[in-house]
Amino acid sequence: MSELLTINGLTKRFGGLTAVNAVSFSIHRGEVVGLLGPNGSGKTTVMNMISGHLAPTGGTIALGKETISGLAANRIALKGVARTFQLVRGLPSLTVAENVIAALAFGRQKLWGQAARTEALSRLDEVGLAHRADQSAQDLTYIDQKRMELARALAAQPELLLLDEWLAGLNPTELKTGIELIRSIQKRGVTILLVEHVMDAIRALCGRCVVMNAGRKIADGPTAEALADREVINAYLGDAHA
Amino acid sequence: MSRILSSALFIVIVAALACVPFVADSYGVTLGIGMLGYVTLATAWALFSGPTRYVSLATVAFFGIGAYTVAVFSETIPYPLLLVTAGAIGLAVALVVGLSTLRLAGVYFVIFTFGLAELVRQLVTWYEVNVTGTLGRYIFLPVTPEGIYWQLLGLAAITFLISWWIGRSRIGLALKVIGDDEIVAAHCGIDIARVKLALFAISSVIITLVGAIQAPRWTYVEPTIAFNPTISFLTLIMALLGGAHRLTGPLLGAVPLFLLFEWLSANFPNHYSIILGLIFIAIVFILPRGVLAFAEENWRRWRKTEIKNLPAVAE
Ligand SMILES: Nc1ncnc2c1ncn2[C@@H]1O[C@H](COP(=O)(O)OP(=O)(O)O)[C@@H](O)[C@H]1O
Ligand SMILES: [Mg+2]
Numbered sequence: 052m053s054e055l056l057t058i059n060g061l062t063k064r065f066g067g068l069t070a071v072n073a074v075s076f077s078i079h080r081g082e083v084v085g086l087l088g089p090n091g092s093g094k095t096t097v098m099n100m101i102s103g104h105l106a107p108t109g110g111t112i113a114l115g116k117e118t119i120s121g122l123a124a125n126r127i128a129l130k131g132v133a134r135t136f137q138l139v140r141g142l143p144s145l146t147v148a149e150n151v152i153a154a155l156a157f158g159r160q161k162l163w164g165q166a167a168r169t170e171a172l173s174r175l176d177e178v179g180l181a182h183r184a185d186q187s188a189q190d191l192t193y194i195d196q197k198r199m200e201l202a203r204a205l206a207a208q209p210e211l212l213l214l215d216e217w218l219a220g221l222n223p224t225e226l227k228t229g230i231e232l233i234r235s236i237q238k239r240g241v242t243i244l245l246v247e248h249v250m251d252a253i254r255a256l257c258g259r260c261v262v263m264n265a266g267r268k269i270a271d272g273p274t275a276e277a278l279a280d281r282e283v284i285n286a287y288l289g290d291a292h293a
Numbered sequence: 294m295s296r297i298l299s300s301a302l303f304i305v306i307v308a309a310l311a312c313v314p315f316v317a318d319s320y321g322v323t324l325g326i327g328m329l330g331y332v333t334l335a336t337a338w339a340l341f342s343g344p345t346r347y348v349s350l351a352t353v354a355f356f357g358i359g360a361y362t363v364a365v366f367s368e369t370i371p372y373p374l375l376l377v378t379a380g381a382i383g384l385a386v387a388l389v390v391g392l393s394t395l396r397l398a399g400v401y402f403v404i405f406t407f408g409l410a411e412l413v414r415q416l417v418t419w420y421e422v423n424v425t426g427t428l429g430r431y432i433f434l435p436v437t438p439e440g441i442y443w444q445l446l447g448l449a450a451i452t453f454l455i456s457w458w459i460g461r462s463r464i465g466l467a468l469k470v471i472g473d474d475e476i477v478a479a480h481c482g483i484d485i486a487r488v489k490l491a492l493f494a495i496s497s498v499i500i501t502l503v504g505a506i507q508a509p510r511w512t513y514v515e516p517t518i519a520f521n522p523t524i525s526f527l528t529l530i531m532a533l534l535g536g537a538h539r540l541t542g543p544l545l546g547a548v549p550l551f552l553l554f555e556w557l558s559a560n561f562p563n564h565y566s567i568i569l570g571l572i573f574i575a576i577v578f579i580l581p582r583g584v585l586a587f588a589e590e591n592w593r594r595w596r597k598t599e600i601k602n603l604p605a606v607a608e
Contacts, residue, residue, distance in 0.1 A: 103479070103480075104476060104480070124476070124480050125478075125479045125481075125484050125485070128479070129482050133480070134480060140474055142469070142470055142473040142477060144472070145469060145470070152466065153466060153470045153481045153483075154481045154482070156463050156467075156481075157467060157481050157482040158482045163463055203481070207481070
């Protein structure tokens with residue numbers, strides 16, 4: 052299997068704080084990998100550097116054979132990286148369909164007019180939101196905004212999809228649908244890196260997990276092994292429980 | 294259907310306005326020139342500042358560049374080419390300024406654009422005093438007031454068409470996305486800097502052309518006339534009053550305010566700037582999103598109460 056994402060010595064410092072400290076890992080094409088760790092361990096910052104929202108302080112990120120670290124977010128998006136945000140970012144002055152069309156019109160597909168609308172509706176249908184296509188995005192519930200954001204990410208036709216706690220806040224029924232949805236995205240050949248705290252979801256979706264603590268990678272391996280790792284248990288439960 | 298209707302209405306209005314010089318006296322034409330000038334300035338200003346929410350006070354920098362280009366080259370370049378030259382200079386300045394300032398956000402951009410207008414004025418003054426040796430220039434061009442009026446009408450119509458077209462095009466969607474959330478815009482693949490630069494350039498070229506077309510009206514120009522900062526402030530208030538986010542917003546702000554300012558400057562020449570300042574403050578505080586948005590909200594509220602108060606139909 053070939054590697055789609057290769058991260059090497061990735062580091063991010065905010066002033067005196069090293070949020071991400073020399074992290075290296077890679078993801079094969081078609082894999083679903085979990086990025087775990089306690090709050091503040093640097094997961095979102097890693098996502099932000101991959102998508103180009105933040106420039107790394109050090110280290111490299113490559114997509115396929117191409118180095119993408121240091122590129123602007125719009126260039127990285129066109130190379131095939133799409134994401135959702137931990138705190139949902141809808142476009143409130145647009146309709147739900149227009150939110151998706153934004154990714155179609157300027158992303159890799161460059162769709163416009165009727166073609167864009169048709170495509171947007173089928174992306175919305177996929178996340179169960181087609182019936183709200185012409186509503187204003189700001190009238191959506193939190194969960195529906197998350198759905199819309201996923202539809203927008205899918206519309207970009209990504210090779211690598213970054214999901215930052217996309218399943219957080221769903222009720223058990225929604226969680227089941229959400230897991231099925233992510234599975235169906237994977238079946239289409241999209242590689243996925245997901246930050247998640249819901250253990251059931253991680254076990255159901257991720258073949259492999261990378262675990263971080265205080266900016267460092269502390270484990271990387273098949274999910275069951277990574278979760279059983281001594282250092283991982285300590286990181287989550289605190290040293291007192293060791 | 295409504296599109297055909299509004300296109301027809303647009304053509305009828307432009308045609309009717311084109312007939313004005315045949316019936317109006319010279320004061321009427323002068324008034325028309327001023328009004329069309331400000332309608333175009335406010336619409337062009339809103340083209341960039343409405344969707345991006347970058348408040349620009351550089352209006353007079355470009356307006357003045359247009360006027361000065363005409364003043365400097367009026368004897369060496371034939372007339373239609375003169376406008377092309379002015380537009381090209383405006384474009385060049387807009388690209389340089391845009392590339393260096395569109396990274397600035399919020400109040401820094403406001404201050405920079407204000408400073409830019411002053412800088413250009415000082416540069417022109419310095420050049421005229423030290424190199425040319427005179428401060429003022431005369432403009433002798435065989436352009437009649439009616440000619441200026443028609444040119445401005447043409448420019449205003451083109452500005453509307455550009456603004457309308459942008460609203461329905463891909464770049465219009467890009468602007469809305471940028472206005473909502475720049476981070477999402479970038480992650481959708483939008484090159485934010487390029488979109489803003491393109492809009493700033495289009496807007497600035499139109500503003501430059503307004504200055505260039507109006508210049509022959511003055512006969513005599515000096516930097517303090519052509520680069521008068523009041524022009525920037527008036528344009529801003531007009532666009533804000535009408536609502537910078539709508540196609541006809543700047544128009545609806547420019548017409549009444551222009552007439553009001555004409556009346557004020559004729560009747561209260563000494564207190565003109567104070568009144569101007571007060572109106573400015575009032576608009577920003579009372580109608581921050583413009584008259585159109587205000588009217589629409591109240592119309593909706595009024596309709597709702599009216600429907601509630603309808604007598605029940607007997608069965
Ligand atoms: N833009 C930023 N500026 C300063 N500090 C930041 C910024 N983003 C994240 N941090 C800090 O970096 C650390 C890691 O944060 P984050 O990556 O959000 O963690 P996680 O997603 O694992 O909860 C935290 O201490 C956080 O406060
Ligand atoms: Mg996070």
